[in-house]
Amino acid sequence: MNEKRKITLKDIAKELKLSPSTVSRALNGYPSLSEETIQLVKEYAAKHQYVPNTMAVNFRKNRTSILGMIVPQIVHHFFSTTISGALEAAKKRGYSILLAQSYDHLKEEVLASQYLLGMGVDGLIISVSNETKEAEHLQAFLDEGKAVVQFDKITESLPSPKLVVDDFEGAYQATAHLIREGYRKIAHLSGRMDVKNAEQRFLGYKKALEDHGLALQEEWVKPCFDITEEEGFSFTKALMESQNPPDALFCITDLVALGAMNYLKSANYSIPSQVGLVGFSNWMLSEFTSPTLSSVDQFGEEMGAKAVEMLIEQLQNTDFNNTETVQLKTKLLVRGSSTKS
């Protein structure tokens, strides 16, 4: 083992016959130092590969420049993109990110948040679990003067800034697009209406129909409970075999849309000429299906990056009364599954 003795501030000071404070100031770009001294110190430091001891700095300054991030599942395309975006934004600002996952269970989320708090993170970015209604475990961060930003899945019981997707608008655009393409009988494979995102998507769908003079047909709205491919398949089957089959489907997620696509292909419907299809979330797979799947992109990278920026802003302002909710626009990606024309 080959552990080099690391050079410290004091070593430099002694060697240069300066005080540690002067060396510290020179290295950290304080004003009111002579150019000479600064040069001298910097050169010496560079030459001897001085690296400040992060732990000492953290300890002294009582901050770590580490942000905590908790998501339900890393292994989920949307969340992995938000993580990726968050990492980049954090790196730019000199922060790094400690990751944890809740598996959509409150218990795990509480443990993870306590753990991160114990690790001394400066702030927390979290997309809460489905089970999270109360937020004492998150309040603990605020109580210690640490900022919290919620994103995507949020709880109103924590007074913190929030960052969400404009589901309503995304769903509206998707539905309007189908209408513009000439589809008139548009069904919606929706989600549970007690989940906010699902509700908003439904409302966007509904509004688009209304604005274009189409009536909402109750029997064309099928709520998926588990948001699975199987549900997409079977609900589509049910719809297409009904008295009044739709000519297009707007699905709450790409996975559901994939189920729909699988059924439609198995039953020899041609997409998009007979039936149009639009998903939501822009999973990676939507580029690779045949035909490719139109979808509503949620800009995961941007969302992660924005969450970091909001958090760091809090940290700097120590303005802990900000509870605004920021809505991020979505973007409809038109692909093969919905372009009749």
Add this chain to the structure above:
Amino acid sequence: MNEKRKITLKDIAKELKLSPSTVSRALNGYPSLSEETIQLVKEYAAKHQYVPNTMAVNFRKNRTSILGMIVPQIVHHFFSTTISGALEAAKKRGYSILLAQSYDHLKEEVLASQYLLGMGVDGLIISVSNETKEAEHLQAFLDEGKAVVQFDKITESLPSPKLVVDDFEGAYQATAHLIREGYRKIAHLSGRMDVKNAEQRFLGYKKALEDHGLALQEEWVKPCFDITEEEGFSFTKALMESQNPPDALFCITDLVALGAMNYLKSANYSIPSQVGLVGFSNWMLSEFTSPTLSSVDQFGEEMGAKAVEMLIEQLQNTDFNNTETVQLKTKLLVRGSSTKS
């Protein structure tokens, strides 16, 4: 803002008329302390919610209990599963993980590793970029007495423990399975032979053919360069339109297999009765195609967890001469695309 004054060791000592050292020992379960004292201290600490200051402990002990992890891309199903597995294993052992990505560029990887080193991680888990041949930036960890474990994509130029998938065996199993199912003309959409994983998969394929008395047909091996869905599509088209079309395809990844599947369906071949198909990596999508895609699972979770365990073991033994390569078994997941019988 509502920042509670945090209680420290000294506070407890003063209050209990003990010395800080005694309190520290009591809390950290040292022997040679009277039961009474231990009880007294623990109760007081619990009652007043004493939480040790992590930064001070890290500083004092000169370790952070944080591991660094660098992967080419978080937004990649396999890597996100390894991250997930690594997180769980680390949590169990009292470590947390700082994440960074290289985007498969050496330059980014060097930056990320320097960054993590600067953050004072205790060790590093890395899957190197395609561009990484030399490893000075990783050697820097070893030079500072910090352990490194490589996984999945590795470079031989760093003397560290390595953890890889048994690609040969996985490919062998996949090919043998196709043969057992009755396919006899098995093509291979391979990768670049200068990439080790690709080479091993090819060799496993080749060996399986030989062991079952089938001749390797040069024209049935198509090396994909970018490992894309498009390549899968076009090479499959070329193969099926050739004089001597195969009756099964073993593909280097699921994405390539998806391209193959898309072509086959578009040309009205029926899968699996006319053409059998097996992929590699068990992407999430392989469960949701129609038919579902047989694939070779790489146990990403286990791999991430194992990497953490290997790293922590190093940390504890400070045995830095371990350069063994551990091979993890794969598992063939037989699904709809390859079951003739």
Add this chain to the structure above:
DNA sequence: TTGAAAGCGCTACCAA
């Protein structure tokens, strides 16, 4: 079984 005290490396306050 317990206490005293040094000191990890750095920053920032107060002086000069």
Add this chain to the structure above:
DNA sequence: TTGGTAGCGCTTTCAA
């Protein structure tokens, strides 16, 4: 413009 120095909270050695 620079120096001296206290001290962040904790662990650990040495001594009692």
